[in-house]
Amino acid sequence: MKDLIIGAFQLLNPNGTVGSSWRAPGNTSLGYLSIAHWTRLAKQLEAGGFDFLFFADSYGYPTIGDEVIPTSLTDAMYVPMGDPITLVSALAAATERLGFVVTSSTTVEKPAAVARRYGTLDHFTEGRIGWNIVTGAAQASAAELFGETMMKHDARYAQAEDHVSICLKLWEGSWADDALKEDKQGEVYADPAGVRMIAHEGEYLKAKGIYNLPPSKQRSPLLLQAGTSVAGREFAARYAEVVFLGGSEPAQIAEQIADIRSRARARGRSRDAVKFVVGAHFLAAATAAEAEQKRDEMLALATLEQAATTYAWVTGIDLTRFALDEPVPDLHTEQGQTSVDRFMDPETSRRKTVRQVLEEYRANGLNGTMFVGDAETIAAEVAAFVETTDADGFLVQPHLTPGTYDDFIEFVAPALRARGLMGSGRPGETLRARLFPSTGDRLPADHPGAAHRFAPVPVD
């Protein structure tokens, strides 16, 4: 029986992940610009047995051509969006065990800045930080905002290799474990022989220099990844310790998991080196009828227009251009390919229609799977889902904050615990040690980051 990893999905935005749930009675998400809103949530999640709070993020927003899609403003869809990394210190101070996973794009950010930012947070959180590595949703608007030409999809992943290599070299390779002396009497703060420059000469990015911080508990933050295009899978197989997946078809998720596991093994990583966490909605209540009523209330605030905005945000494609009841035509994007590939059954006759794709996004939001019912029904469905897909956990996506988490903690968690699917707490201090007890605080030996570890220069 798996002890499932449970994370909470959030954006620094007033909305939830389906429709206009910000308008729903009882939703406190309009408080997203108040630190108290988030410390309350973090404490609730920690007490409720969640492993981490995850913040999705992007500099991009929904556009078609040069226009911001108006629905994104009227309905608060991915607009506005604050910078979640700024919250982490405050949330760490309010909690003791909860992990924090924050997205940062390898396309937008510079690696040495990312390494220092997450490295500082690994100190402040005492090893509770994780980095969700993405090449980025909504890349067209993000690139324009930064005055750049949008890089092509696979080039972005090639650049991500350079980006992550530089970060790993800085975290793992610049400081020896015993370089920090803090020796007042000996008058040595740090031993110069224990700190060395790293160098990277990649096709896209170069770096030379030291990591300007002593090592933290995890050294490298826990490394997570989202994006399951072919290039994304290869990248995940090499670097990810945890992969986030979306989608609503268990068979498709099972295929993605099996494929990435086998790609990781081909790269010499152990079978359990990568864990898979699936974005899902849980609409739970004391009775099935009440749970269905919650779903109906949620869907009453969700429109096909919003669904098209979500689709455009990740792919840059305006689905409303096509006839609603025709099969989705062949589409190609240089933005997020997972969302396009998901509906591209090679046999056009079996393809979903444009309306069905939009309905899927309307009902389930960006990241698919939905469990609706009383506690027992949901726990049984979760068990079956895990059996079919080999998933290792879930990201609980909010349609209401804190309502979604109130219900998960009251109804779903006890039923999962009763089935042995959720533990009563994990040992270990750091996020990595909790999720990978046999690995411990630092990257395992079969991760490419381990090859960069500081080794003293041999003396002839």
Ligand SMILES: Cc1cc2nc3c(=O)[nH]c(=O)nc-3n(C[C@H](O)[C@H](O)[C@H](O)COP(=O)(O)O)c2cc1C
């Ligand atoms: C649960 C989950 C969370 C994600 N979070 C983000 C995010 O925070 N920022 C982002 O740009 N992309 C995020 N993505 C990935 C995008 O949907 C998109 O797939 C990716 O950025 C583009 O890569 P691809 O072409 O490999 O799909 C997430 C995906 C999933 C399933």
